[in-house]
Amino acid sequence: MTAFLQRLARNRLAAAGGAMLALIVLVALAVPLLPLQDPNATATAERFARPLSEGHLLGTDHLGRDLLSRLAHGTRLSLAMGFAAALIAAVLGSVLGIVAGFLGGRVDNVIMRGVDMLMGFPYVLLALAIVAALGPGLVNALIAVAAVNVPFFARNIRGVTVALAGREFVDAARLSGMGNLRIMAVEILPNVLPVIVIALTTTTGWMILETAGLSFLGLGSQPPQADLGSMLGEARAALISHPHVAVVPGVMIFLVVMSINLFGDGVRDALDPRLGAGALTRPLPATVVDRPAPPPLREPDPPALLAIDDLRTEFRLGRRVLPAVDGVSLSLGRGEAVGLVGESGSGKSVTALSVMRLVASPPGVIAGGAVRLDGEEVIGAPFEVLRALRGRRVAYVFQDPQATLHPLYRIGDQLAEAIRAHQPMGARAARVRALELLRDVRMPRPEDRIDDYPHQLSGGQRQRVGIAMALANNPDVIIADEPTTALDVTVQAQILALLERLRRERGLSILFITHDFGVVAQLCERLAVMYAGRIVEEGPTAEVLAAPAHPYTRRLIACVPEPGAGRRRLEAIPGLPPRLDALPPGCAFAPRCHRARPDCGAGDIPLRRAGARAVRCLHPETTP
Numbered sequence: 257m258t259a260f261l262q263r264l265a266r267n268r269l270a271a272a273g274g275a276m277l278a279l280i281v282l283v284a285l286a287v288p289l290l291p292l293q294d295p296n297a298t299a300t301a302e303r304f305a306r307p308l309s310e311g312h313l314l315g316t317d318h319l320g321r322d323l324l325s326r327l328a329h330g331t332r333l334s335l336a337m338g339f340a341a342a343l344i345a346a347v348l349g350s351v352l353g354i355v356a357g358f359l360g361g362r363v364d365n366v367i368m369r370g371v372d373m374l375m376g377f378p379y380v381l382l383a384l385a386i387v388a389a390l391g392p393g394l395v396n397a398l399i400a401v402a403a404v405n406v407p408f409f410a411r412n413i414r415g416v417t418v419a420l421a422g423r424e425f426v427d428a429a430r431l432s433g434m435g436n437l438r439i440m441a442v443e444i445l446p447n448v449l450p451v452i453v454i455a456l457t458t459t460t461g462w463m464i465l466e467t468a469g470l471s472f473l474g475l476g477s478q479p480p481q482a483d484l485g486s487m488l489g490e491a492r493a494a495l496i497s498h499p500h501v502a503v504v505p506g507v508m509i510f511l512v513v514m515s516i517n518l519f520g521d522g523v524r525d526a527l528d529p530r531l532g533a534g535a536l537t538r539p540l541p542a543t544v545v546d547r548p549a550p551p552p553l554r555e556p557d558p559p560a561l562l563a564i565d566d567l568r569t570e571f572r573l574g575r576r577v578l579p580a581v582d583g584v585s586l587s588l589g590r591g592e593a594v595g596l597v598g599e600s601g602s603g604k605s606v607t608a609l610s611v612m613r614l615v616a617s618p619p620g621v622i623a624g625g626a627v628r629l630d631g632e633e634v635i636g637a638p639f640e641v642l643r644a645l646r647g648r649r650v651a652y653v654f655q656d657p658q659a660t661l662h663p664l665y666r667i668g669d670q671l672a673e674a675i676r677a678h679q680p681m682g683a684r685a686a687r688v689r690a691l692e693l694l695r696d697v698r699m700p701r702p703e704d705r706i707d708d709y710p711h712q713l714s715g716g717q718r719q720r721v722g723i724a725m726a727l728a729n730n731p732d733v734i735i736a737d738e739p740t741t742a743l744d745v746t747v748q749a750q751i752l753a754l755l756e757r758l759r760r761e762r763g764l765s766i767l768f769i770t771h772d773f774g775v776v777a778q779l780c781e782r783l784a785v786m787y788a789g790r791i792v793e794e795g796p797t798a799e800v801l802a803a804p805a806h807p808y809t810r811r812l813i814a815c816v817p818e819p820g821a822g823r824r825r826l827e828a829i830p831g832l833p834p835r836l837d838a839l840p841p842g843c844a845f846a847p848r849c850h851r852a853r854p855d856c857g858a859g860d861i862p863l864r865r866a867g868a869r870a871v872r873c874l875h876p877e878t879t880p
């Protein structure tokens with residue numbers, strides 16, 4: 257709630273709208289207590305008195321009635337009508353929407369077709385027809401405005417409810433024996449409430465206008481009772497000769513509707529959790545780069561195809577800065593597979609995404625370092641160059657292909673689209689190539705599968721499609737971010753074998769991100785271990801696994817169960833990874849390390865290299 261209010265207050269227009277609305281509502285509530293004249297007392301001798309005339313601050317109307325008093329009473333009535341209509345429409349519409357969306361089937365059909373019929377008429381005509389049938393009057397105008405707005409709420413809320421009704425927490429509620437009514441009240445309603453509030457705040461102003469419109473036509477409030485619409489209607493005849501009589505209610509309608517709309521927009525933005533990080537914009541197409549200057553070219557030995565050099569990527573969240581990647585250097589030779597290992601949150605994915613500037617900005621910023629592909633600097637390259645490299649030279653395979661494949665397109669079409677993004681070719685040729693790719697990744701019965709949608713495939717098959725997508729443009733480097741984590745062990749082994757074969761046959765370089773040493777051992781000749789955004793150990797896989805130098809690496813390896821090794825205690829690493837914005841000085845692992853000494857916390861510890869191995873530790877397990 258506090259976060260919501262803070263976000264709302266940060267939006268200046270919304271705050272101004274809210275303040276004005278609060279003032280108008282307060283004055284409207286206090287009307288009976290204010291020393292105002294009788295709004296209906298006529299004095300024909302004083303008709304059309306100008307504003308600021310004696311006894312009448314805003315002047316008088318055609319019957320000599322005090323405009324200030326009528327404005328105060330009229331605003332009070334219009335606000336009450338508008339709010340009541342909005343509330344009735346919201347309650348009725350939401351109930352209909354939730355029931356239709358949750359129960360589905362015939363109930364949904366009956367309710368929604370009724371709603372569609374209501375929406376089929378222009379709303380003003382519908383409101384006029386309702387008032388004509390019920391007779392003019394305030395209550396009938398209110399019923400009409402509420403009725404024409406029910407469909408808006410019903411449709412919105414039904415859409416949200418349909419999505420919620422299939423979610424696991426609703427299934428869990430059903431399994432626990434809850435009845436439909438209770439599930440709708442306890443599980444669905446709280447989840448659709450923000451949508452109802454948003455719809456309410458953005459439509460209330462509109463409903464005040466509609467009720468004023470009906471009164472303007474003489475179908476709402478009846479003389480002598482004033483509301484803003486009827487005041488405007490009565491002023492119509494003297495619009496040219498005495499414009500102030502129309503301007504006074506007109507300005508008030510403008511102020512009320514504008515303040516409600518500004519406030520409503522602010523509430524909508526503040527309630528949207530996706531805007532929590534202050535990101536009012538969509539992520540930019542490439543991560544923002546804000547670095548002093550790329551470090552001078554340090555050619556690794558042997559020359560690397562992909563060289564990450566002193567990379568720093570941080571998340572800037574208001575005043576907080578999270579250094580997710582803090583000076584990472586890593587190289588990948590042609591045809592080489594390198595594993596990047598570490599606990600969840602150590603910065604592996606952010607490192608991988610930074611290579612092609614794919615970290616979401618805001619809040620991500622590349623704050624230092626360089627990435628070189630075949631010696632060419634990538635981070636500072638113009639966006640067009642970067643876009644040409646993405647997918648064509650460096651491709652990604654992610655953990656969950658379900659999330660990266662479009663659910664509504666056939667996989668063949670998606671593959672063809674990926675191919676045609678970089679290679680101009682006709683639809684038929686692209687389909688032939690897509691089929692080839694599916695064969696390359698050993699998709700069973702590719703001719704049938706090519707026309708399947710992602711949901712028709714198993715997890716392993718989907719990941720094969722993910723790999724086929726990555727191969728679509730014959731890249732040199734594949735960055736695979738936990739591609740086998742969501743798969744069972746046998747499928748995992750097949751996918752690893754596939755990657756290994758592709759590497760051999762195509763000379764692919766693979767950066768393999770995982771937390772599983774078993775996987776690294778199968779695929780990678782070299783590995784780097786990350787902790788709290790830094791590389792703490794690096795070296796040939798076999799050597800590191802046989803004799804880990806950093807205590808963190810040793811503890812990570814000890815967490816992996818070994819089949820056939822007999823009964824053995826699996827040692828969890830005590831404590832939790834540190835918060836990135838509160839890293840201890842010196843070694844970030846020291847507070848969890850059994851070998852830590854006072855000097856570990858004294859200052860920055862460099863990554864010391866010895867031959868092919870490197871370790872960032874003052875008291876390593878073994879000296880490499």
Ligand SMILES: Nc1ncnc2c1ncn2[C@@H]1O[C@H](COP(=O)(O)OP(=O)(O)OP(=O)(O)O)[C@@H](O)[C@H]1O
Nearest residue numbers: 571578580599600601602603604605606607619836
């Ligand atoms: N959009 C973001 N905004 C703020 N912080 C972020 C964002 N994305 C990642 N982080 C932070 O950056 C750090 C590194 O995250 P990263 O995803 O690279 O970890 P990881 O090692 O790949 O973990 P996992 O194996 O769970 O994917 C984490 O502390 C994470 O909370």
